[in-house]
Amino acid sequence: MIPFFRTTVTGNEGRYVNRVLENADAFAAKEFTQKCEQWFNEHHGIAHFFLTKSCTASLELAALTLNIQPGDEVIMPSFAFVSCANAFALRGAVCVFVDVSPTNMNLDAEKVEAAITSKTKAIVTVNYASVACNYTALRRITQRHNLFIVEDNAHGTGAKHNNDFLGTFGDIATFSFDHLKNITCGQGGGIAINNKNLLERFYVAYEFGTNRRSFFNGQTDRYEWKGLGSNFPLSELNAAMLFSQLEECNTINTRFVQLWNKYFEELSPLAVKGKILLPQIAEQSQHNGHCFYLKTTTAGERNKLIAFLQDRHINAQFHYTTLHGSAFGKTVGRFVGNDDLTAHHSAALVRLPLFYSLKDEDVVTVVDVITDFYAH
Ligand SMILES: Cc1ncc(COP(=O)(O)O)c(C=O)c1O
CATH class of the missing domain: 3.40.640.10 (Type I PLP-dependent aspartate aminotransferase-like (Major domain))
Incomplete structure (x- = not known):
């Protein structure tokens, strides 16, 4: 796993x-x-x-x-x-x-x-x-x-x-x-x-x-x-x-960023084919690789991808569900303007395994399984 x-x-x-x-x-x-x-x-x-x-x-x-x-x-x-x-x-x-x-x-x-x-x-x-x-x-x-x-x-x-x-x-x-x-x-x-x-x-x-x-x-x-x-x-x-x-902050973050970059590189062909969306990072951003996510076309596809990965012993996860979409959120807040992106992107987002002791081979395995998913 x-x-x-x-x-x-x-x-x-x-x-x-x-x-x-x-x-x-x-x-x-x-x-x-x-x-x-x-x-x-x-x-x-x-x-x-x-x-x-x-x-x-x-x-x-x-x-x-x-x-x-x-x-x-x-x-x-x-x-x-x-x-x-x-x-x-x-x-x-x-x-x-x-x-x-x-x-x-x-x-x-x-x-x-x-x-x-x-x-x-x-x-x-x-x-x-x-x-x-x-x-x-x-x-x-x-x-x-x-x-x-x-x-x-x-x-x-x-x-x-x-x-x-x-x-x-x-x-x-x-x-x-x-x-x-x-x-x-x-x-x-x-x-x-x-x-x-x-x-x-x-x-x-x-x-x-x-x-x-x-x-x-x-x-x-x-x-x-x-x-x-x-x-x-x-x-x-x-x-x-x-x-x-x-004391080890740079070493830790450097490893996270290496793994993040590897995911990005390995998944780029699927993004080029229009199968998935990858994060767009501005040139001025020196992020710390904390979280690697991709977006699918629809929520249904996202859930199928997570299940497909799980069947192949890979634990990928969704992230925040929208606050304004929750029953409680409606009692303490309101959404201003149109929800053009929040609900859709929240439902289409998948986070892939990423942690300090993850191996490069693990990234390759995860990407192979995702590639396999989109081959069907
Ligand atoms: C954006 C954001 N804020 C706050 C928190 C809460 O952090 P903590 O678990 O330290 O309370 C989280 C949890 O992951 C988070 O993602």
Whole structure:
């Protein structure tokens, strides 16, 4: 069986985790937490980076930091993970869904402005498969309308656009290190506060809803309840595993990109014949190979292809089902404009096995089976 994914392991994880277990003060000292946060500072140029328990937690923290109130509107793609919407729905916001772009599966910047009302507070973007959204166009819009960007960069650690790291474009950016990401600690996340004006409110939400950060910094002699917040920081055990992988970030991402390129090359003949659509990556994008997907002509064909691969012991998977198409999505949101692409592309998309320990021969096997499928 070629599995869909196997969690990345590079070798130092156990050693670093044991260093935490062997030191009774490690959980208080948070050496690895600091090392990880420093790593994003040094390697991604993110001045204010914090570890969290998950990208889901980071998105919820973003909603608290932006002080989202009931009735506020937040624009987002409907082709997105449910946490992007839940984080804001939990605060009583209305999710306003906009179509994806024809060239990638990201929010179509050209369709965003029509969705803005006097209640709009923020735009959530997803760097799908570690490919950046059109932030130049989106920034023009947010500046015109005084809105925030929450950049969901769950997929994009180490990826760049025009030599700028993903996770540096939003006022706030969120990261995932769950077991399915290139860089992982089993379960974990991160948040970058790129807009310094948001830091004060962020610290309160991140520190249980208190001014504990000021207390630890010696700016106050006690700390107290200041607002809404929760227990967001990551465990030091997970931080130890994460740091071992951040040290290997380039090696890990390079291997993902090699495998991604191999899929692309090997599948190109089928794309040239018009059987499938392959991802279109802009020249300025230096993605991290997180996810390789192709699109079939119809949803029915996609499901048959997944079943055909499964019969031949290959686990390929679909991805997000549309948020606006779900029964719950209709109660907390609305789609603005025409759904020209979202539903169709979501139903036609197949993700192929791609993980750090996948072998080149496995890619060839997967492509042979897909070629065989289209030969019938
Ligand atoms: C775009 C996106 N955002 C958020 C998440 C949630 O990440 P986590 O599992 O770290 O909460 C995911 C999950 O894969 C995702 O794909």
